Amino acid sequence: MKNFININDIKDYNKSVEDCISLKKSPYELNSLGKNKTLGLLFFNPSLRTRISTEKAAKILGMNVISMNFNNEGWNLECEDGVIMNSNKAEHIKDAARVVGQYCDIIGIRSFPSLINKTDDEKDIVINSFKKYANIPVINLESSIYHPLQALADAVTIKEKVKKPKIVLSWAPHIKPLPHAVANSFINMAKKMNYDIKITNPIGYNLNENITDGIEIINNQKEAFEGANLVYAKNWSSYDNYGKVLDIKDSWIIDDDKMNITNNAKFMHCLPVRRNLVVSDSVIDSDNSLVVEQANNRVYSAQLILKNILNEI
Amino acid sequence: MKNFININDIKDYNKSVEDCISLKKSPYELNSLGKNKTLGLLFFNPSLRTRISTEKAAKILGMNVISMNFNNEGWNLECEDGVIMNSNKAEHIKDAARVVGQYCDIIGIRSFPSLINKTDDEKDIVINSFKKYANIPVINLESSIYHPLQALADAVTIKEKVKKPKIVLSWAPHIKPLPHAVANSFINMAKKMNYDIKITNPIGYNLNENITDGIEIINNQKEAFEGANLVYAKNWSSYDNYGKVLDIKDSWIIDDDKMNITNNAKFMHCLPVRRNLVVSDSVIDSDNSLVVEQANNRVYSAQLILKNILNEI
Amino acid sequence: MKNFININDIKDYNKSVEDCISLKKSPYELNSLGKNKTLGLLFFNPSLRTRISTEKAAKILGMNVISMNFNNEGWNLECEDGVIMNSNKAEHIKDAARVVGQYCDIIGIRSFPSLINKTDDEKDIVINSFKKYANIPVINLESSIYHPLQALADAVTIKEKVKKPKIVLSWAPHIKPLPHAVANSFINMAKKMNYDIKITNPIGYNLNENITDGIEIINNQKEAFEGANLVYAKNWSSYDNYGKVLDIKDSWIIDDDKMNITNNAKFMHCLPVRRNLVVSDSVIDSDNSLVVEQANNRVYSAQLILKNILNEI
Numbered sequence: 001m002k003n004f005i006n007i008n009d010i011k012d013y014n015k016s017v018e019d020c021i022s023l024k025k026s027p028y029e030l031n032s033l034g035k036n037k038t039l040g041l042l043f044f045n046p047s048l049r050t051r052i053s054t055e056k057a058a059k060i061l062g063m064n065v066i067s068m069n070f071n072n073e074g075w076n077l078e079c080e081d082g083v084i085m086n087s088n089k090a091e092h093i094k095d096a097a098r099v100v101g102q103y104c105d106i107i108g109i110r111s112f113p114s115l116i117n118k119t120d121d122e123k124d125i126v127i128n129s130f131k132k133y134a135n136i137p138v139i140n141l142e143s144s145i146y147h148p149l150q151a152l153a154d155a156v157t158i159k160e161k162v163k164k165p166k167i168v169l170s171w172a173p174h175i176k177p178l179p180h181a182v183a184n185s186f187i188n189m190a191k192k193m194n195y196d197i198k199i200t201n202p203i204g205y206n207l208n209e210n211i212t213d214g215i216e217i218i219n220n221q222k223e224a225f226e227g228a229n230l231v232y233a234k235n236w237s238s239y240d241n242y243g244k245v246l247d248i249k250d251s252w253i254i255d256d257d258k259m260n261i262t263n264n265a266k267f268m269h270c271l272p273v274r275r276n277l278v279v280s281d282s283v284i285d286s287d288n289s290l291v292v293e294q295a296n297n298r299v300y301s302a303q304l305i306l307k308n309i310l311n312e313i
Numbered sequence: 314m315k316n317f318i319n320i321n322d323i324k325d326y327n328k329s330v331e332d333c334i335s336l337k338k339s340p341y342e343l344n345s346l347g348k349n350k351t352l353g354l355l356f357f358n359p360s361l362r363t364r365i366s367t368e369k370a371a372k373i374l375g376m377n378v379i380s381m382n383f384n385n386e387g388w389n390l391e392c393e394d395g396v397i398m399n400s401n402k403a404e405h406i407k408d409a410a411r412v413v414g415q416y417c418d419i420i421g422i423r424s425f426p427s428l429i430n431k432t433d434d435e436k437d438i439v440i441n442s443f444k445k446y447a448n449i450p451v452i453n454l455e456s457s458i459y460h461p462l463q464a465l466a467d468a469v470t471i472k473e474k475v476k477k478p479k480i481v482l483s484w485a486p487h488i489k490p491l492p493h494a495v496a497n498s499f500i501n502m503a504k505k506m507n508y509d510i511k512i513t514n515p516i517g518y519n520l521n522e523n524i525t526d527g528i529e530i531i532n533n534q535k536e537a538f539e540g541a542n543l544v545y546a547k548n549w550s551s552y553d554n555y556g557k558v559l560d561i562k563d564s565w566i567i568d569d570d571k572m573n574i575t576n577n578a579k580f581m582h583c584l585p586v587r588r589n590l591v592v593s594d595s596v597i598d599s600d601n602s603l604v605v606e607q608a609n610n611r612v613y614s615a616q617l618i619l620k621n622i623l624n625e626i
Numbered sequence: 627m628k629n630f631i632n633i634n635d636i637k638d639y640n641k642s643v644e645d646c647i648s649l650k651k652s653p654y655e656l657n658s659l660g661k662n663k664t665l666g667l668l669f670f671n672p673s674l675r676t677r678i679s680t681e682k683a684a685k686i687l688g689m690n691v692i693s694m695n696f697n698n699e700g701w702n703l704e705c706e707d708g709v710i711m712n713s714n715k716a717e718h719i720k721d722a723a724r725v726v727g728q729y730c731d732i733i734g735i736r737s738f739p740s741l742i743n744k745t746d747d748e749k750d751i752v753i754n755s756f757k758k759y760a761n762i763p764v765i766n767l768e769s770s771i772y773h774p775l776q777a778l779a780d781a782v783t784i785k786e787k788v789k790k791p792k793i794v795l796s797w798a799p800h801i802k803p804l805p806h807a808v809a810n811s812f813i814n815m816a817k818k819m820n821y822d823i824k825i826t827n828p829i830g831y832n833l834n835e836n837i838t839d840g841i842e843i844i845n846n847q848k849e850a851f852e853g854a855n856l857v858y859a860k861n862w863s864s865y866d867n868y869g870k871v872l873d874i875k876d877s878w879i880i881d882d883d884k885m886n887i888t889n890n891a892k893f894m895h896c897l898p899v900r901r902n903l904v905v906s907d908s909v910i911d912s913d914n915s916l917v918v919e920q921a922n923n924r925v926y927s928a929q930l931i932l933k934n935i936l937n938e939i
Contacts, residue, residue: 028349036654038682048387048409052379052416056351059377064685066678069386073695074674075898084902086801091898095910096674099897099921103678175399271412272388272404276397284408295412341662361700361722365692365729369664372690382699488712584725585701585717589710597721608725 001308003131004139005124006146007185013155013192016308020156020300027060027303033310034063040104041067041141044111044126049271050141050149053298054108061306066104079125093129101134106309113144115177115243121145137309139302142181150270151185152301155193157294158230162266164196168228170221171201172278173252174235177243182270183234184211191215200224204246207239221252225261232268233279255280259288266290314621316444317452318437319459320498326468326505329621333469333613340373340616346623347376353417354380354454357424357439362584363454363462366611367421374619379417392438406442414447419622426457428490428556434458450622452615455494463583464498465614468506470607471543475579477509481541483534484514485591486565490550490558495583497524499545504528513537517559520552534565538574545581546592568593572601579603627934629757630765631750632772633811639781639818642934646782646926653686653929659936660689666730667693667767670737670752675897676767676775679924680734687932692730705751719755727760732935739770741803741869747771763935765928768807776896777811778927781819783920784856788892790822794854796847797827798904799878800861803869808896809860810837817841826850830872833865847878851887858894859905881906885914892916 003009010016039058043051051067058065068074077096078089085092100107111126121144131138140148158165169186184207190197191214199207200218218224225231233254238244253276259265267279267289275281284291316322323329352371356364364380371378381387390409391402398405413420424439434457444451453461471478482499497520503510504527512520513531531537538544546567551557566589572578580592580602588594597604629635636642665684669677677693684691694700703722704715711718726733737752747770757764766774784791795812810833816823817840825833826844844850851857859880864870879902885891893905893915901907910917 031349036657036686038685040678043386046385046387048381048404049412051381051386052353052413055379056377056416059351060349064682066681068674068677072385072672072698073669073677074672078901082902082907085900086903090900091674092901095897095899095901095917098918099675100678102918102922103682103925271408273408274398274403275391275405275408276395277399281395291408292411292415296415299416344662356699359698359700361694361717362725364694364699365666365726368692369690369729372664373662385698584721586721587711587716588704588718588721589708590712594708604721605724605728609728612729 001305001312003137004148004305004309005127005131006140007148007151007188007192016152016304017155017159020152020297020304021159023303023307024300027300030307031060031062033307034058034061037105037310038064038066038103039106039108039306040100041065041108042100042110043067043069044071047110047141049295049298050110054141054302057299057302058306061303061310063306079129093126094133097130097133101136104136105313106137106139106306107134108139108141109143110141111143113179115179115237118242137313139305144179145181145184147181147185149298149301149305150182151189153294153297154186154268155189156297156301157268157290161290161293162230165230166228166263167195167197167230167232168224169197169199169232169234170224170254171205171252172233172235172254173248174245174274174278177237177245178235180207180236180239183207183236186232187211187215198224202246202248202250202252204238204241205236207236222258222261225258228262228265230268231259231262231265234269235278253277253280254283256282259283264288268294271295314618314625316450317461317618317622318440318444319453320461320464320501320505329465329617330468330472333465333610333617334472336616336620337613340613343620344373344375346620347371347374350418350623351377351379351416352419352421352619353413354378354421355383355413355423356381357383360423360454362608362611363423367454367615370612370615371619374616374623376619392442406439407446410443410446414449417449418626419450419452419619420447421452421454422456423454424456426492428492428550431555450626452618457492458494458497460494460498462611462614462618463495464502466607466610467499467581468502469610469614470581470603474603474606475543478543479541479576480508480510480543480545481537482510482512482545482547483537483567484518484565485546485548485567486561487548487587487591490556491548493520493549493552496520496547496549499547500524500528511537515559515561515563515565517551517554518549520549535571535574538571541575541578543581544572544575544578547582548591566590566593567596569595572596577601581607584608627931627938629763630774630931630935631753631757632766633774633777633814633818642778642930643781643785646778646923646930647785649930649933650926653926656933657686657688659933660684660687663731663936664690664692664729665732665734665932666726667691667734668726668736669693669695670697673736673767675921675924676736680767680928683925683928684932687929687936689932705755719752720759723756723759727762730762731939732763732765732932733760734765734767735769736767737769739805741805741863744868763939765931770805771807771810773807773811775924775927775931776808777815779920779923780812780894781815782923782927783894783916787916787919788856791856792854792889793821793823793856793858794850795823795825795858795860796850796880797831797878798859798861798880799874800900800904803863803871804861806833806862806865809833809862812858812860813837813841824850828872828874828876828878830864830867831862833862848884848887851884854888854891856894857885857888857891860895861904879903879906880909882908885909890914894920897921
């Protein structure tokens with residue numbers, strides 16, 4: 001594996017899911033594979049699960065890890081080519097990428113979208129600039145449009161916990177505009193795994209149709225929940241009315257009443273989650289909730305990706 | 314040892330003090346005890362001594378250490394149960410604790426009090442939530458009401474430097490409202506060690522009487538200093554008039570004039586200290602000052618606690 | 627080597643440059659030299675290259691590294707002696723230095739100048755206080771007036787890439803007042819290496835004459851570029867009109883027209899650089915640009931300094 005920018009960088013997805021499950025049984029066996037190799041983790045946004053799980057995964061492979069919160073520890077980066085740099089951005093991303101690419105053997109990048117300019121966000125310019133200029137493997141720690149490490153951990157969780165998944169990906173309420181990356185990568189993963197999946201979201205909240213292509217979108221949440229054995233909850237801001245939080249009349253919270261419509265469905269969410277807004281305490285704290293196991297699998301999905309990249313450098 | 318939340322988590326305190334002193338002689342001997350074990354250090358407040366000494370202690374035990382400044386690197390945590398999370402707090406502490414508990418083998422938590430709501434502060438909700446939900450050992454890096462690693466380092470310092478201690482814990486001036494944690498844990502430690510201890514503070518500054526119970530409190534600082542061979546200085550805000558800085562007429566700075574009243578007393582302070590406000594340069598820079606050695610002993614107190622916990626996991 | 631505060635701490639500079647070049651060929655051979663040794667990296671200002679290259683250098687020597695961003699992770703430091711500490715500065719630098727000096731075996735310090743008070747800046751009080759009070763070796767990660775690790779990496783780059791260097795150090799435009807440290811250390815290095823060097827800067831921008839003593843300063847940039855085979859670009863604020871950005875009529879950007887005047891000169895800059903303000907894209911992206919290799923050599927210059935210090939402790 002050369003990079004892990006999106007799901008297509010994994011050739012045999014099903015096998016990778018199985019490999020994660022194997023790795024989970026003996027995570028400390030490969031503790032010299034990463035010897036004398038440096039992983040740089042560059043965060044342009046907050047991170048809890050990704051930060052700790054990726055750092056842990058790298059360290060138990062024997063790597064040196066250097067984490068950096070770019071916004072307050074480094075310099076603001078200019079991403080546009082050819083401009084006269086007389087703004088508050090003191091370094092060009094191509095220079096930062098070339099430099100870090102020399103210091104590290106692998107780089108992980110987290111960079112969220114603006115949710116203001118769709119065209120720019122879809123270029124995923126921060127991670128793609130590092131890919132273009134750093135000359136070393138790049139791992140996506142959640143970019144503007146994809147979160148493939150989360151999707152891989154989700155796939156592992158489903159494989160372990162849900163037989164014959166009948167999935168509904170459900171939009172849920174939030175007070176702030178959130179990115180589409182988790183939903184996009186989840187859908188891409190479900191397609192790779194040939195899972196039975198439906199999406200339910202309010203009118204105006206359809207995701208990018210290049211991604212949802214071929215998947216039924218149901219605007220009635222309760223109808224969508226019927227027969228499902230797995231509910232994956234996530235908020236996202238409007239894609240058509242880009243980055244906006246629309247006024248929704250119905251209640252879209254995932255609570256017991258709605259879960260009771262399902263076929264005793266498991267509940268998943270990538271976290272962080274706003275309780276009693278996105279999902280009721282009763283659902284997320286029930287025995288059917290897989291959110292903690294999902295987070296746990298972040299370590300093994302990161303470890304597998306790092307292992308596969310280390311094997312080729 | 315399962316957790317180190319407060320002093321009562323140590324069964325034989327005197328023996329632990331002796332163990333720290335032993336460890337100090339050969340700190341690098343146990344450098345594989347922590348192999349493949351991860352310590353997560355979560356800071357909700359600034360830290361210098363605790364941050365570096367604990368990280369060092371863990372690394373010389375062979376542990377992997379992942380430090381995180383929660384407030385700017387992660388998400389604001391909601392601590393109240395059952396609320397609709399539509400404020401600026403994006404994650405519930407029970408979810409954060411469960412997740413981090415899976416990634417780490419031991420967690421250290423620093424979380425200061427609000428000094429606004431006494432009832433809430435005394436619940437020590439951040440560290441106790443991690444204890445409740447993380448399912449792994451938790452170490453207190455200074456909570457709302459206790460700082461037991463500091464107290465253990467203080468006990469080591471006293472054992473090494475003061476024969477037959479006759480201690481006065483003296484309130485000293487400050488311009489900001491400070492927590493009671495250091496003073497509380499120091500008193501608890503002195504009781505465990507059966508030390509001769511008095512407290513001196515201005516009227517209105519008595520600490521929680523559950524903690525000071527059985528200890529003489531003298532409102533005249535000079536009277537209290539008579540005959541002491543150890544002065545432990547610390548500011549704290551009012552406990553009765555919770556979190557307030559009261560107007561005090563007398564001078565409470567610890568200077569040569571006051572130290573001259575004592576029986577050639579040693580001087581201790583946990584640092585950071587505001588010089589010439591809390592204590593004069595002449596006192597803190599004198600040969601009788603133990604502040605640097607106190608800070609040094611933070612490494613060995615942290616190392617002992619980590620060692621004892623590692624031995625049981 | 628006891629400390630690395632400025633260039634004079636290296637006895638045989640030419641040999642050190644050669645040693646860096648040797649080290650670069652097999653950087654992983656000394657990976658137990660730093661065992662059980664702790665490097666503390668204290669940043670009072672942002673850092674990308676210095677942060678990652680120094681941390682990497684230390685880790686491949688087997689050291690434990692603890693990085694701290696002092697301003698937001700610790701306490702504001704008081705540097706003046708004898709004051710009553712009732713401002714927003716909660717800890718005196720002498721106490722912080724003594725404490726950190728006990729926890730670490732080597733400390734690296736980055737602390738930029740105020741560019742407001744020349745006398746204070748030239749005392750280089752932060753790094754010199756750590757040198758005075760920490761009682762362990764101190765490495766300069768860019769202080770108010772010197773950046774010797776950068777200069778050493780520059781020397782390595784020149785040795786590798788430019789035969790018979792004929793150097794012009796050229797001031798270049800910027801929108802903010804920048805420090806003099808890089809230029810100062812570059813000049814000191816060029817003198818040590820007996821390089822043929824000229825300086826070109828606008829009137830009003832002469833550097834400290836104690837440093838430029840003996841070097842020709844030319845106020846006409848094009849004239850200065852004639853015959854040069856190496857252009858080292860750097861902005862600095864006025865030294866005489868301390869810390870000010872003066873109004874300059876001519877264009878001082880380094881572009882193709884100006885580089886065409888030279889003898890096919892290589893281009894160097896320490897980064898971060900504002901493209902198309904300091905230097906045109908065409909120059910920095912040309913085959914003659916050494917900026918990426920310069921940054922790469924930061925690892926080996928840091929590694930050599932650490933190695934030399936480790937050999938003596």
